[in-house]
Amino acid sequence: xxxxxxxxxxxxxxxxxxxxxxxxxxxxxxxxxxxxxxxxxxxxxxxxxxxxxxxxxxxxxxxxxxxxxxxxxxxxxxxxxxxxxxxxxxxxxxxxxxxxxxxxxxxxxxxxxxxx
Amino acid sequence: xxxxxxxxxxxxxxxxxxxxxxxxxxxxxxxxxxxxxxxxxxxxxxxxxxxxxxxxxxxxxxxxxxxxxxxxxxxxxxxxxxxxxxxxxxxxxxxxxxxxxxxxxxxxxxxxxxxx
Numbered sequence: 715x716x717x718x719x720x721x722x723x724x725x726x727x728x729x730x731x732x733x734x735x736x737x738x739x740x741x742x743x744x745x746x747x748x749x750x751x752x753x754x755x756x757x758x759x760x761x762x763x764x765x766x767x768x769x770x771x772x773x774x775x776x777x778x779x780x781x782x783x784x785x786x787x788x789x790x791x792x793x794x795x796x797x798x799x800x801x802x803x804x805x806x807x808x809x810x811x812x813x814x815x816x817x818x819x820x821x822x823x824x825x826x827x828x829x830x
Numbered sequence: 831x832x833x834x835x836x837x838x839x840x841x842x843x844x845x846x847x848x849x850x851x852x853x854x855x856x857x858x859x860x861x862x863x864x865x866x867x868x869x870x871x872x873x874x875x876x877x878x879x880x881x882x883x884x885x886x887x888x889x890x891x892x893x894x895x896x897x898x899x900x901x902x903x904x905x906x907x908x909x910x911x912x913x914x915x916x917x918x919x920x921x922x923x924x925x926x927x928x929x930x931x932x933x934x935x936x937x938x939x940x941x942x943x944x945x946x
Contacts, residue, residue: 718872750937757834757920757937758873803873817886818935820873 717741718806720821729830733791737804737821740785744806744819749778749789752801752823761802762789794828801825833857834938836921842944843911851906851941853921862904863935864896865920873920879904911945918942 719738727733735749745766750758764771764778764787771778777790791798804821834855843849855862864876878886879898893915895907904921921938 716872755939757922757939759937760935805873817875817878818873819875822870822872 715740716821717744718804718819718821720802720804720824722824723822724825724827726827726829727794729796729828730793733789733794733798733826733828735789735791735802735804735824735826737787737789738785739787739806741806741808741819742785743808746807747778747780747787748805748807748818749776750803750805750820752803758803791826794826796828796830799826799828834921834923834936836919836938836941838941839939840942840944842946843908844946845911845913847908847911849908851908851919851921851943853904853906853938855902855904855921855923855936855938857923857925857936859923859925859936860901861924861926862898862901863922863924864904864906865922865937866917867920867940868914868917876906908943911943913945916943916945 717740748763749761751761752758762773762776762778764780769780775791778787780787801823803823805818807818837852841849860881862879866874866876875888876890877884877896882898882901893910897905918940920940922935924935
């Protein structure tokens with residue numbers, strides 16, 4: 715049962731245009747959401763996050779939107795650059811079943827290709 | 831060295847072998863994590879260590895045995911693995927495990943494991 719879903723395995727956009735990466739979740743206990751970026755042969759690196767009490771968080775070219783009623787979040791990259799080409803993972807956080815710590819649940823990732 | 835390092839980067843082993851993966855973080859963090867990423871699957875949390883104590887075991891088979899001798903080092907001992915255990919194993923660290931703001935998880939580059 716996949717609690718965090720990224721239904722688009724890949725996305726291709728032109729340099730300078732907007733990239734929109736989508737993520738859906740099913741667990742209403744998730745209270746914090748994150749996006750990670752991963753280049754080949756490297757580990758994921760944190761990009762941007764949003765708390766469940768907000769609906770938007772912006773950091774430079776990156777904006778994350780959260781729609782709690784739809785259990786949907788999206789990452790907007792404007793303008794897209796060739797260096798943004800990577801796999802983007804959506805992740806959600808909730809307390810583990812024992813309540814001792816928070817646990818990240820990841821989506822499968824979306825490969826973004828930004829063409830020059 | 832800075833950040834999170836993992837050795838070896840690639841490993842091929844037979845089902846009867848015993849091997850160990852090593853992770854080291856140079857960030858002064860208190861929590862360390864092992865994740866598994868199989869082909870076309872999301873990142874899966876395996877183990878969490880906080881101040882050298884294991885606080886999460888995500889129903890991982892006993893053929894995977896973690897060890898955390900101190901806050902900077904984390905090992906994953908492998909014994910009688912199966913071909914389906916072939917995956918990318920990622921180590922991560924964070925300053926604190928207790929809050930939802932897990933954006934401070936820093937990942938290593940991973941060990942690509944192939945079990946024959």
